Amino acid sequence: MKQGYVHSFESFGTLDGPGIRFVIFLQGCPLRCLYCHNPDSWQVNIGKQYSSDELVSEVSKYKNYLQNGGVTLSGGEPLVQLEFITELLGKLKEAGFHTAIDTSGALYHPSKQKQYDALLEVTDLFLLDIKHIDNTKHKELTSVSNTNTLEFAKYLSKNNKKMWIRYVLVPGLSDDKADLVELRKFIDTLNGVEKVEILPYHKMGIHKYEELGLEYPIPHINEPSQSQIDEANEILGGVRNE
Secondary structure (H helix, E strand, O other), rough: OOOEEEEEEEEOOOOOOOEEEEEEEEEOOOOOOOOOHHHHHOOOOOOOEEHHHHHHHHOOOOOHHOOOEEEEEEOOHHHHHHHHHHHHHHHHHHHHOOEEEEEEEOOHHHHHHHHHHHHHHHHOOEEOOOOOOOEEEEOOOOOOOOOOHHHHHHHHHOOOOOEEEEEOOOOOOOOOOHHHHHHHHHHHOHHHHHEEEEOOOOOOOHHHHHHHHOOOOOOOOOOOOOHHHHHHHHHHHOOOOO
């Protein structure tokens, strides 16, 4: 039985998939998003270790509350612990839970096709975080390319997996109208997209940078206005390819 590194839990989540969710935040992330609000989740191989059975036992305490919801793996980046989460999600499905993963897809690679095929078998929904459609801007925003993310989206589409696309709207960094239009065009090529969620940038994680002795990268950027959010929703919202 494999061991996984866990950052934290949320036992009554309402923002990470349908219904009420038990959210398991896993440790480790290869991205360095300028707006990240969990910098304490970056480092790998730290945090509390759990076996898959221990986590299923923990989740099962809340089963009555999760009848119309389920379990979501978030992070950090869950794909850092690919083999562990595949084992965990398999056991959660056996226990009758709806399963979801919140991921950037940045670690996806066809060389691990069999492993990802196994992951798809035990995952009901993917919350796919596309940080930016423009590769250069994506690198500036996250420190990595968006190639794997977009390939992962195509892979999920090919396999008719259910997706919610998530997009963090940051004024001056990810709110350019032309980029939003290009992202919409890409989303329209995908099968299985049930919704597109605009996540307005916020500064609620600044205190964590201070606690870790890190400099917050974008203190000068304010949260988006309602009009900026509305414009993004007008372009990205809705589903035109079901």
